[in-house]
Amino acid sequence: MSDLVFHHYDASPYAEKVRMIFGFKGVSWQSVQIPRMMPKPELMPLTGGYRKTPVMQSGAHIYCDTQIIIRELEERYPTPTLFPGGSQFLGWGTSFWTDKLLFGTAAAIVFGTFGEQMPPEFVKDRMEYSGGSINIEKMKAALPVSLQQFAAMMDWAEQGLADGRDYLLGADASLVDFNLCYTVRFAGRAPAVKEILEEFPKLRAWVERISAFGEGTSTEISAADALEIAKNDDVSDYSGSIGTNEEQKAGDQVAVMPNDTGRVPVSGELVTLNRREIAIRHKNDIVGEVIIHFPRAGFIVR
Ligand SMILES: N[C@@H](CCC(=O)N[C@@H](CS)C(=O)NCC(=O)O)C(=O)O
Secondary structure (H helix, E strand, O other): OEEEEEEEEOOOOOHHHHHHHHHOOOOOOEEEEEOOOOOOOOHHHHHHHOOOOOOEEEEOOOOOOOOHHHHHHHHHHOOOOOOOOOOOHHHHHHHHHHHHHHHHHHHHHHOOOOOOOOHHHHHHHHHHOOOOOHHHHHHHHHHHHHHHHHHHHHHHHHHOOOOOOOOOOOOOOOOHHHHHHHHHHOOOOOOOOHHHOOOOOOHHHHHHHOOOOOOOOOEOOOHHHHHHHOOOOOOOOOOOOEEOOOOOOOOOOOEEEEOOOOOOEEEEEEEEOOOOEEEEEEEEEEOOOEEEEEEOOOEEOO
């Protein structure tokens, strides 16, 4: 079993993307189920306030956002690679399309379809989280348009698979596949999307192929155990690195937050800052010192 602890909930689409990558890379991991809305009192001491799902932990190192989680997994488990044929640009680039634009369309469909049956406190949480852009009535009214947009984008994928290839980039699976697959599965919770997918047999077979990687092997542990793991890991000697073209320097007191949703600033001392990563040393009474890692793209440092 690896030392990786994954904080998530089963229904989280973004967490599903990482779980599928655990499956692809054959990772065994420890699972902590977290609440699907705030408050998340047993997660906050690890993330310093970052509230999104999922979060990955290795001792007192905490990885916030799927981008940095996936980068860390690729480094630890380089084979099979998520970037066959040097496809980093396509992998990371399509993740910004799937995770933001396509996910937004999928969320509009899911909320437009099921929003009225969702618990009001969950809808309120997501409204706050999204800065007000989740509005069930509007999403319900816009459902036909959202479905058309979704179908038009699925047609790109069907065309991309038309020559009989197994994966979007060819013979090998890549991050591009995982980026798209979790969003299709998320939107596919809506019956109208299931109907649309009937039009796209290659895409449906591809979803099955990616899903067949499974989710690796996991063991449930408690949130209290995860806090204990962080507390018992000494990261006082950890030193990162600051890129030469950065304004900030190691030790600066900074606040880091996503530039889209869930914009809660996380404060600490800067340890790493470069084109790929931001890491800070954060201290609190519950776990002591943790090193919190964020991706650079999509995050703001002040
Ligand atoms: N950019 C983030 C997005 C993650 C995200 O938005 N996750 C959703 C759940 S799937 C979320 O955090 N919702 C609010 C919550 O779980 O409290 C990532 O890639 O990890």
